[in-house]
Amino acid sequence: MLDLLAQTGLNAVYAASYISLVAVGLVLIFGVMGVINFAHGELFMAGAYAIVALYAGLNVPFFLAVAVGLLFVGCLGLLMERALFRPLKDNPLGGLVASIGFLMILQALAVMGFGVRMVHIPPVTQEVIAFSDKVRLPVARLYVIIAAIVLLSALWYFLKRTRFGWALRASAQDPEAAALQGISITQTARIAMFIGAGLAGIAGALTAPLVSVNPHMGHSVIVTAFIVIIVGGVGSLEGAIVASVAYALVHTFVTTFWDGVLADIVGLSLMLVVLIVKPTGLFGSADRA
Amino acid sequence: MISKIVKSGLTRRTFLKSTAVTAMSAGLPGASLAAGKTIKIGFLAPLTGAVAAWGKPGLDGCQIWAERVNAAGGIKLGDGSYSVEFVSYDNEYDPAKARTGATKLIREDGVSFIMMLGGDTWPGVQPVADKTGMLFSTLLPSDLSPDTSTLIAPAEVHPIYNVTGVEWLAENKPELKTAVMCAQDDALGLPSVATYLAAFEAAGIEMLDEPLLFDPATTDFAPVVTRLISKNPDIVCLDTCYSDYVHPIAEQLFQQGFKGQIISCTADFYDQMIAKTSEEFMEGFVFQFPDFDDPALNGDNINFTDPNGFYAEFNTRHPGQWGAVSWEYASIMDLWKAAAEKAGSASPDAVAAAMKEGKGKHAFGDADWWGTELFGIDNALVGDWPVVAIEKGKARIKDFRSIPDWYARHGDLLVKHMKAYDQMWDQRS
Numbered sequence: 001m002l003d004l005l006a007q008t009g010l011n012a013v014y015a016a017s018y019i020s021l022v023a024v025g026l027v028l029i030f031g032v033m034g035v036i037n038f039a040h041g042e043l044f045m046a047g048a049y050a051i052v053a054l055y056a057g058l059n060v061p062f063f064l065a066v067a068v069g070l071l072f073v074g075c076l077g078l079l080m081e082r083a084l085f086r087p088l089k090d091n092p093l094g095g096l097v098a099s100i101g102f103l104m105i106l107q108a109l110a111v112m113g114f115g116v117r118m119v120h121i122p123p124v125t126q127e128v129i130a131f132s133d134k135v136r137l138p139v140a141r142l143y144v145i146i147a148a149i150v151l152l153s154a155l156w157y158f159l160k161r162t163r164f165g166w167a168l169r170a171s172a173q174d175p176e177a178a179a180l181q182g183i184s185i186t187q188t189a190r191i192a193m194f195i196g197a198g199l200a201g202i203a204g205a206l207t208a209p210l211v212s213v214n215p216h217m218g219h220s221v222i223v224t225a226f227i228v229i230i231v232g233g234v235g236s237l238e239g240a241i242v243a244s245v246a247y248a249l250v251h252t253f254v255t256t257f258w259d260g261v262l263a264d265i266v267g268l269s270l271m272l273v274v275l276i277v278k279p280t281g282l283f284g285s286a287d288r289a
Numbered sequence: 290m291i292s293k294i295v296k297s298g299l300t301r302r303t304f305l306k307s308t309a310v311t312a313m314s315a316g317l318p319g320a321s322l323a324a325g326k327t328i329k330i331g332f333l334a335p336l337t338g339a340v341a342a343w344g345k346p347g348l349d350g351c352q353i354w355a356e357r358v359n360a361a362g363g364i365k366l367g368d369g370s371y372s373v374e375f376v377s378y379d380n381e382y383d384p385a386k387a388r389t390g391a392t393k394l395i396r397e398d399g400v401s402f403i404m405m406l407g408g409d410t411w412p413g414v415q416p417v418a419d420k421t422g423m424l425f426s427t428l429l430p431s432d433l434s435p436d437t438s439t440l441i442a443p444a445e446v447h448p449i450y451n452v453t454g455v456e457w458l459a460e461n462k463p464e465l466k467t468a469v470m471c472a473q474d475d476a477l478g479l480p481s482v483a484t485y486l487a488a489f490e491a492a493g494i495e496m497l498d499e500p501l502l503f504d505p506a507t508t509d510f511a512p513v514v515t516r517l518i519s520k521n522p523d524i525v526c527l528d529t530c531y532s533d534y535v536h537p538i539a540e541q542l543f544q545q546g547f548k549g550q551i552i553s554c555t556a557d558f559y560d561q562m563i564a565k566t567s568e569e570f571m572e573g574f575v576f577q578f579p580d581f582d583d584p585a586l587n588g589d590n591i592n593f594t595d596p597n598g599f600y601a602e603f604n605t606r607h608p609g610q611w612g613a614v615s616w617e618y619a620s621i622m623d624l625w626k627a628a629a630e631k632a633g634s635a636s637p638d639a640v641a642a643a644m645k646e647g648k649g650k651h652a653f654g655d656a657d658w659w660g661t662e663l664f665g666i667d668n669a670l671v672g673d674w675p676v677v678a679i680e681k682g683k684a685r686i687k688d689f690r691s692i693p694d695w696y697a698r699h700g701d702l703l704v705k706h707m708k709a710y711d712q713m714w715d716q717r718s
Contacts, residue, residue, distance in 0.1 A: 004519050007545070011511040116341035117610075118533050120561040128544055134519075138544040141511075210540075211508045212533035216338065220506035255512035256519075260503030261474050263512075 003134035004256070012252035014141045017148035018203045020244035022221055023228040024152060024237055025199035029077075031172040031235040032192035035085050035095035040225060041218025042106040043197045047073045047204025048213045049110055049119075055208075056121045066205040073201025074194040076106075081193040086186065103218075110215035118212040144206045151199065152241065159237070168192060172235070227267055231274045233284020242282060246270070328364055328371045328635050330622070331394035331403035333387060333414070336379035342532055342557065343406050343428070344379075347618035349607050351375050351404075353599060354619035364626050367633030373626075376400055384413025391417040391425075401635040402625055404618050407432040408476055411440070424637035426621050428614065431480050433664035434714045439637065442660075442669040443624050443649065444617040446692060448481035448529055449663070449703070450674035451554050452488040453690035454575050457676040458524070458552060459492035461687075465523040465550055467495050471513055471538070472528035474502040481529035481554060483706035489526075490706075491699040497522050503534075510534070514541035527553035532612070539574075540565045552576070556679070557612040563682055574679040575687075578613040585675070585686035593620055593652040620652040624670075653689060662700065663707065665714040 026040045037043075050069030054060040060068070080102060088094035127139040159165035170178040171188040179185050204217075211217065228247050232239025247267055254263035274281060332351060334344030355373050363370040376398045378390035387410035394400045395417070405414065407427030418425050418439050427433075430442035430449075458465060468489050472478035482500045489496055497520040503513055517525055525542060527535055535553055542551065543566035556562065556576040563571045579586065581600035586593070593599070593616065603615055628644035629635050648655040649670040656672025673689040696703065707713050 004515065007515045008512065011509075011515060014511065015509055111337060116337045116345065118342075118536070120558065120564070123540075123565050126544075126567075128546075130546070133546060136545055210537070212537055214533060217508065220508055223506070252512045255503070256516045260501065260507060260513060264504045264506075 003132060006131065006135045008253055008256045010135065010137050011256070012249045013145055015252055016245040016248035017145045018207050019224055019228060019248055020152060020241050021148050021199045021203035023225045023232070023240040023244050024155065025196035026225050027229050027232070027235060027237055027240045028192050029196040030229070031237070032168060033081070033085055033089070033189050034092055035099065037080070037196070038096060038099040038222065039080065039103040039106060040200055041222030042103045043073050043076060043200040044204035044221045045110060045215065045218040046076055046106060047201030048208035048217060049114060050201070051121060051205045051208040052114060052119045052213055056119065062124045066202060069205035070198045070202045073204070074198035077193040077197025078190060080197070081189055085193070086189070107215045114215070116215065118214045121209045121213060124209050140210055147202060147206055151202065155195065164191060227271045231271050231281055233281025236281065236283035239281055239283030326369065326371045327374050329374050329376050329398055329400045331398065331400035332375050332377040332618070333380055333390045333394060333403050334406040335382040336377065338381045340382040340406070340531070342612055343614045346607070346610055346612045347614040348375065348377055349610065350599070350603060350615045350619040351622060353602050353606070354622050357594070358626065365630050366635060371635070380410050382406070382408070382410055384410050388413040388417055391423070395421055395423055402426070402637065402640065404621055422637060424641050428617060429477070430660060430664055430669040431476065431712065431717070433660060433666050433668050435665040437666065437668070439641065440668060441641070441644070443644070443651070444621050446669050446671045448484040448554065449671070449696070450577055450692055451481060451484050451529070452491070452695045452699070453674050453692065454552055454577055454676050455485065455488035455492050455494070456690060456695060457688050458550065458575055459494060462550065465494065467497050467522045468524035468526055469496065469498050469501070469517045469520065469522040470526040470528055471501040471503060471517055471530070473505045473530060473534060475505050477529050478502070479710050480707065480712040483710040483712050484703060485526050485528060486706045487699060487702040490702050491695070494524065500528070507534070510537045510541045514538060514545050518542065518545060518547050522549060524550045524552060527551065529554040532557040536562055536565065543567070543570050550575070555613045556684070558609070559679060559684060560682070568682045571679050572681070576677050577674065579675050579677045579686045580611065580684045581616055583684070583686045590654040590673070590689070591652065592650040592654065593623065616652065623652070624650060657693065659693065662704065663714065
């Protein structure tokens with residue numbers, strides 16, 4: 001039983017890692033730009049396809065491919081900011097609708113470029129850290145956990161300790177006041193979009209060898225990310241991380257000890273309970289909700 | 290008179306078409322090649338989207354089939370030879386789009402027969418079938434019911450053939466005593482769960498746990514696998530999981546240290562699974578869909594024309610894309626062609642009647658139209674089915690087993706488990 005608990009705990013840590021990377025990116029974009037990016041799951045998918053093209057297709061070393069994938073998806077984020085969100089910045093609903101359109105474009109491009117079927121990606125490594133016969137952590141999963149810790153720590157440092165980070169937070173709290181202080185709202189939007197998209201991209205790139213890569217893989221990711229940011233509090237980075245961990249723990253343990261379908265119901269129930277008890281989410285404030 | 294016929298289920302279009310063909314046959318008894326004449330066949334399946342793997346390779350196989358048939362002189366009906374042409378419509382596995390597609394294929398394209406994957410899309414199409422009397426085929430006989438008189442399931446009796454794999458395993462590896470199972474919670478997964486439960490019970494293999502159902506949107510299978518192997522089963526059964534699930538589950542089984550037997554309905558792209566695990570890990574993996582370069586398919590019992598050549602041609606044109614359905618739609622066309630030639634007509638009614646006269650020439654041997662107990666109608670063609678195992682990295686047919694024989698001995702178990710999962714035809718909504 002202890003082995004089962006330990007293995008389930010490791011599974012939950014992995015799940016929390018990639019979910020938090022995606023959810024924090026989504027929260028950052030919403031916090032700074034005020035738009036709900038429905039194409040965020042497809043940015044995750046774009047990161048995975050970067051691995052398909054570079055690592056599986058061109059034999060580029062895996063971590064170099066991941067880095068290129070991050071930059072590529074970050075640039076996709078910049079493109080979205082310039083082409084979609086900036087022209088529609090006074091129309092939050094317009095931004096949302098535009099992101100849905102972009103979602104479809106990305107899916108169609110993936111189908112055109114790589115076909116409709118799942119794509120095979122050779123394993124990065126088959127090494128497994130065996131704590132016992134029944135408690136094992138594949139090294140490829142450890143990469144995702146390490147990346148989440150390093151990147152989210154770096155993001156925390158960036159936001160709390162650098163001038164750009166302060167500008168970003170100021171823009172998120174009160175764009176008009178920030179602009180009056182000489183902060184370029186356009187510049188902060190670009191930075192937020194690049195980082196937010198890049199986080200989704202790197203999550204997709206790192207998990208690509210571990211999941212089935214297909215043009216529709218972003219769907220379940222975005223649903224989970226929305227649950228997480230609602231539970232954590234829309235606009236709260238800390239809330240997104242805490243909620244990612246909570247959701248991953250609940251979902252993984254319920255799947256393992258009861259049922260995968262029940263786990264989804266429990267996850268959604270968790271969101272409903274939070275909305276009833278604290279409509280702004282665990283860490284959200286009333287003005288953001 | 291015409292209105293009476295239409296009321297009896299035959300549409301005016303069908304009636305006129307049949308009459309025209311009959312009149313032409315009578316008037317031109319000596320007609321030879323009907324130069325330039327083409328019979329159109331509808332292909333209504335998911336060609337994009339998550340279920341495209343069970344549509345697109347089938348269309349690719351049909352194109353090869355059509356080229357071969359046309360090169361050999363086409364389809365010979367009462368008034369001469371016709372070339373065959375497939376008209377495809379991507380239903381994206383959406384019932385509404387399937388309905389639109391069926392209407393378009395019948396009204397605008399004038400097809401004589403429509404092949405479908407079926408499943409979730411059939412309820413959208415059924416009203417069109419009822420109204421027009423068009424002959425449809427499905428790969429999923431769970432679509433059948435007494436109300437679907439123009440729907441046939443001539444290629445596979447999913448999931449009933451899965452019993453053959455379990456039976457073979459029990460006979461050839463009697464040391465395997467316990468099993469666990471997982472499946473996606475959908476119209477494809479649940480009847481297969483019931484079938485495997487019946488097969489394991491019939492084989493005396495104990496289920497250590499209730500089947501673990503997961504949401505079809507699942508992407509991380511580590512928790513599912515942790516649960517599956519927590520009770521040290523001899524066998525892990527992957528049910529009829531989509532290949533998008535079979536691959537990551539197999540990889541997780543490998544990474545979490547499982548060393549027992551795996552059985553699955555399909556193992557599409559198993560070479561990729563071997564690449565993600567190891568040849569040793571995949572050795573003995575049992576499933577139900579052979580590669581068509583298998584020497585066992587060259588036997589006299591096989592009705593599929595030149596399976597080895599078909600497989601080679603498919604892989605030349607679509608390398609790495611061979612899957613469970615690559616041959617199935619083409620094998621349905623073999624049956625349809627034989628029936629149309631027997632009837633001397635492409636009329637849906639005439640073909641259906643000719644098709645159901647006597648034994649059916651199923652790809653894996655002569656078979657019977659069957660299904661009243663399970664589906665409420667004898668519109669499924671059932672006979673032998675192959676059991677396939679991976680040996681040294683290559684799928685090989687280990688045996689052909691009779692589904693009717695198994696059913697005669699254990700049908701009560703299958704009905705019991707189907708009822709428990711609400712999968713009998715009169716239980717499905």
